[in-house]
Amino acid sequence: MKRKAESNTSKSVDLDKSHWSAGLLKSMKDPECIVKEDDKIIVIKDKYPKAQFHYLVLPKEDISSIWQVKRNHQDLLMHMHNIARDLVEKQTDHEFIIGYHAMPSMQRLHLHVISTDFNSPCLKTKYHWNSFTTPFFLHSSDVSRQLHEEGEIKKVSPERCKEYLNTQLKCHKCTLQPKNMPALKRHILTHIDKQKQ
DNA sequence: GTTCTAGAAC
């Protein structure tokens, strides 16, 4: 009852620990989810992995998103990147990308570490696909360089984010533009098979 | 973030 009344304003939704957007905060406290942990960060497995391997690196410090990151967090971002690199090195037979979503929907800064097979039943929508394969995905190395050279991360407008998410489907490994998600999902399997041969 | 499902697309 109380929660319902409070959730009428957007600000109280942000603070509501029972709201779905607080899901990562819950996962960070769940031993079942935790892959690795040190004094500054926690690594968890994505609850709905969009590829064969999909981890999230989160700082323990309460940073809500990439857009709250300033120069004073340079070392933290480098540390998160190094942790990600360590995870990637364990799977020498898989390619990975490491980065942030330009418009994240979950609370707490989180670095995606995801294999580029994108072979997962949880990957269902154009939004999912474009969030990893268009400039909506901010590569960690670019973000860190920008923070170092410019002192801040160049904001991607909500309008631009929506453009990226609505981009026509395109294979990340070739020029094919499949007509829909099922066609794309069938197609990317052919790239995986080629690697194995 | 996901789930559900109406109705568009085929």
Add this chain to the structure above:
DNA sequence: GTTCTAGAAC
């Protein structure tokens, strides 16, 4: 008739 996408969720 079936597949697929897109928008609401109190």
